[in-house]
Amino acid sequence: DSGVTQTPKHLITATGQRVTLRCSPRSGDLSVYWYQQSLDQGLQFLIQYYNGEERAKGNILERFSAQQFPDLHSELNLSSLELGDSALYFCASSAVRGVPEAFFGQGTRLTVV
Amino acid sequence: AQKVTQAQTEISVVEKEDVTLDCVYETRDTTYYLFWYKQPPSGELVFLIRRNSFDEQNEISGRYSWNFQKSTSSFNFTITASQVVDSAVYFCALTTNNAGNMLTFGGGTRLMVKP
Numbered sequence: 001d002s003g004v005t006q007t008p009k010h011l012i013t014a015t016g017q018r019v020t021l022r023c024s025p026r027s028g029d030l031s032v033y034w035y036q037q038s039l040d041q042g043l044q045f046l047i048q049y050y051n052g053e054e055r056a057k058g059n060i061l062e063r064f065s066a067q068q069f070p071d072l073h074s075e076l077n078l079s080s081l082e083l084g085d086s087a088l089y090f091c092a093s094s095a096v097r098g099v100p101e102a103f104f105g106q107g108t109r110l111t112v113v
Numbered sequence: 114a115q116k117v118t119q120a121q122t123e124i125s126v127v128e129k130e131d132v133t134l135d136c137v138y139e140t141r142d143t144t145y146y147l148f149w150y151k152q153p154p155s156g157e158l159v160f161l162i163r164r165n166s167f168d169e170q171n172e173i174s175g176r177y178s179w180n181f182q183k184s185t186s187s188f189n190f191t192i193t194a195s196q197v198v199d200s201a202v203y204f205c206a207l208t209t210n211n212a213g214n215m216l217t218f219g220g221g222t223r224l225m226v227k228p
Contacts, residue, residue, distance in 0.1 A: 100214035
């Protein structure tokens with residue numbers, strides 16, 4: 001058990017809909033990262049939050065957004081969903097300072113139909 | 114820019130064979146960290162090892178061993194006496210202090226261990 005919790009594990013939704021994925025980081029970790037794993041793009045970094053503030057952005061679509069709350073849990077919001085958004089979405093957490101460790105949650109498998 | 118290349122997309126071995134998964138990385142930073150993750154069929158990403166750029170000592174953990182060579186920018190992973198349970202996709206990843214711990218992943222190597 002990595003200590004990172006993601007919900008839900010599976011999500012099936014229709015095109016055009018909006019979903020929210022949730023992540024609780026390991027105890028003490030201030031930094032949360034979101035990654036997308038798709039068949040054609042592999043594992044790609046989407047966005048990072050540190051202690052409530054956006055720290056870095058990767059290949060994240062404008063239809064996607066995220067936030068980190070005061071209790072440090074994070075949500076990834078995906079809107080106007082398209083078939084191509086079907087993927088495994090991972091959350092990872094780490095302590096930014098010092099030696100980096102990145103422990104991943106079990107992922108949310110999103111299927112857009 | 115950072116890059117990780119795992120040239121072997123798929124490897125198939127018979128149980129008890131040794132297998133080496135290759136990883137080549139590129140970065141301009143002098144301080145960086147290399148990782149290996151295992152993704153079993155269930156889908157989760159399991160952390161296996163982290164290595165920093167200042168520590169070139171090879172590491173062994175049970176049947177797993179890692180060979181880090183800065184001269185060739187490689188961080189290869191060897192499984193000795195493979196088992197069916199080792200069947201998974203293995204990812205090599207890289208991050209640097211300048212990257213804020215964001216991981217750049219290789220494309221992964223699918224390892225199939227047949228009984």
